[in-house]
Amino acid sequence: MVKTNLDNGMNVWRTPEKLALVTGVDNVGKPHIITVGWIMRVSFSPPIFAVAINNSRYLHQCINETNEFNIAIPGAPLAEAVLGCGERNPQREDRFAKYGLKTGKGEYVKSPIITNAEANFECMVIGSIPAGDHTVFLGKVMETWVSEKPDQNLMIVGDQAGYQVLMEKSPYKLGIIKD
Amino acid sequence: MVKTNLDNGMNVWRTPEKLALVTGVDNVGKPHIITVGWIMRVSFSPPIFAVAINNSRYLHQCINETNEFNIAIPGAPLAEAVLGCGERNPQREDRFAKYGLKTGKGEYVKSPIITNAEANFECMVIGSIPAGDHTVFLGKVMETWVSEKPDQNLMIVGDQAGYQVLMEKSPYKLGIIKD
Numbered sequence: 001m002v003k004t005n006l007d008n009g010m011n012v013w014r015t016p017e018k019l020a021l022v023t024g025v026d027n028v029g030k031p032h033i034i035t036v037g038w039i040m041r042v043s044f045s046p047p048i049f050a051v052a053i054n055n056s057r058y059l060h061q062c063i064n065e066t067n068e069f070n071i072a073i074p075g076a077p078l079a080e081a082v083l084g085c086g087e088r089n090p091q092r093e094d095r096f097a098k099y100g101l102k103t104g105k106g107e108y109v110k111s112p113i114i115t116n117a118e119a120n121f122e123c124m125v126i127g128s129i130p131a132g133d134h135t136v137f138l139g140k141v142m143e144t145w146v147s148e149k150p151d152q153n154l155m156i157v158g159d160q161a162g163y164q165v166l167m168e169k170s171p172y173k174l175g176i177i178k179d
Numbered sequence: 180m181v182k183t184n185l186d187n188g189m190n191v192w193r194t195p196e197k198l199a200l201v202t203g204v205d206n207v208g209k210p211h212i213i214t215v216g217w218i219m220r221v222s223f224s225p226p227i228f229a230v231a232i233n234n235s236r237y238l239h240q241c242i243n244e245t246n247e248f249n250i251a252i253p254g255a256p257l258a259e260a261v262l263g264c265g266e267r268n269p270q271r272e273d274r275f276a277k278y279g280l281k282t283g284k285g286e287y288v289k290s291p292i293i294t295n296a297e298a299n300f301e302c303m304v305i306g307s308i309p310a311g312d313h314t315v316f317l318g319k320v321m322e323t324w325v326s327e328k329p330d331q332n333l334m335i336v337g338d339q340a341g342y343q344v345l346m347e348k349s350p351y352k353l354g355i356i357k358d
Contacts, residue, residue, distance in 0.1 A: 001283060001292065001294040001296075001299065001324045001325070001326055001327075002324065002325060002326075002327060003286070003322060003323070003324055004323050004324065004325045005323060006226050006300075006320060006323045008323065008325055009298045009299075009300060009323035009324070009325055010220070011329075012252050012297045012298040012325060012329045012332055013197065013252050013298060013332060016195050016197075016334075016356065018192065018195075038219050038220055038221055039219070040217050040218070040219050040229075040231070041189070041217055041231075042217050042231035042310040042311070042313050042315055043231070043310045043311025043312050043313045044311070044312055044313075045311060045312055046311050047185050047311075048310050048311045048313075050219075050229060050231070050310065050315055052219070052220075052221035052222070052229070073188075073191050073192050104180060107182070113180065115180040117180075118191045119188045119191040119192060120180065120188075121185075121188060126310075127308050127309070127310070128308075129306050129307075129308040129315070129317065130306070131221040131222045131227050131229065131305075131306070131317050132221070132222025132223070132224060132225050132226075132227045132319075133222050133223055133224055134221050134222045134223075134227075136221055136229055136308070136315065136317070138308065138310050138315070140311075141185060143182060144182070144183050144184060144185045144187065144188035145180045145181065145182055145183065145188070146180070146181060146183050146187055146188055146191060147180055148180075148181060150190075150191045152339070153191055153192060155195075158356065160331070160341075160356040160357060160358050161341075161357050161358060162339075162340075162341030162342060162343070162356040162357030162358070163341060163356060164341070177195065177337065177339040177341040177342060177356070178339060178340050178341030178357075179339050179340060179341070
């Protein structure tokens with residue numbers, strides 16, 4: 001065990017990184033979407049997810065204002081959308097149309113669900129905490145949706161043989177676990 | 180897309196789940212360790228990890244009192260330790276000795292580093308927030324350690340062929356990505 005810099009340590013930990021498409025609406029009801037890698041379950045009962053959103057993202061402002069969001073779990077068909085929605089969107093163009101993301105109406109939140117994703121979790125914000133350049137939002141799961149034929153979830157993968165790489169755009173490799 | 184219960188939705192999302200062994204010390208300096216699956220990076224600068232700890236765990240009390248913890252990333256040799264430290268420990272037996280976890284002295288925290296893990300991140304608590312039956316602690320990374328020959332990180336795996344299963348104890352399958 002030797003001291004090292006953080007990047008070397010993170011190399012052991014970084015992959016696989018599960019991904020989500022997080023949607024929200026701004027204060028005039030316009031929907032927005034970004035790709036998020038820093039997301040996890042944090043409570044069994046009630047069921048709560050934590051998601052870390054960059055403070056400089058417009059979606060951060062949306063969630064702050066509306067106290068809700070939707071988590072969509074992308075599968076293989078959404079690889080291009082996941083890469084695209086990971087980039088900044090200063091013009092706030094309609095990325096739902098651009099990337100073939102089909103939206104539906106949730107039961108509890110105004111944030112759209114993604115009907116061609118593998119699953120959706122509608123969340124109401126029950127707390128948040130600043131964390132450096134991000135904010136951690138806690139979202140209580142209000143409703144769960146799954147595809148009639150859910151497939152594997154997409155993730156950032158490494159170089160091992162057990163992954164099936166689906167799309168690559170440096171520095172990211174998107175893929176699934178080989179079936 | 181159909182409404183369903185949370186468990187069905189989680190089936191799409193649950194695996195792979197990366198794991199960590201989190202160490203802390205109580206207020207008389209005695210070290211404790213548990214296995215954690217709900218842990219992620221949440222800030223680039225400063226580097227911060229979030230970890231969700233069950234409110235009923237003794238380690239929760241330790242972290243609350245000392246405001247520090249260490250994250251050890253387990254590899255294949257620590258599979259048995261990971262399963263064992265995932266169980267409750269009401270007698271507070273010495274699980275370091277029991278599971279062959281070798282401890283070392285960190286640079287910034289009293290919580291031990293695990294010298295036969297793949298990596299260690301010493302963390303100081305900079306915030307925390309209640310989240311249902313868990314608490315999310317934010318730990319700023321103070322020091323990073325890696326094994327001289329770091330191997331793959333251990334995780335909870337699914338049934339796909341791309342995984343190499345190393346140990347199984349229902350309902351958990353521990354493994355790595357096939358190399």
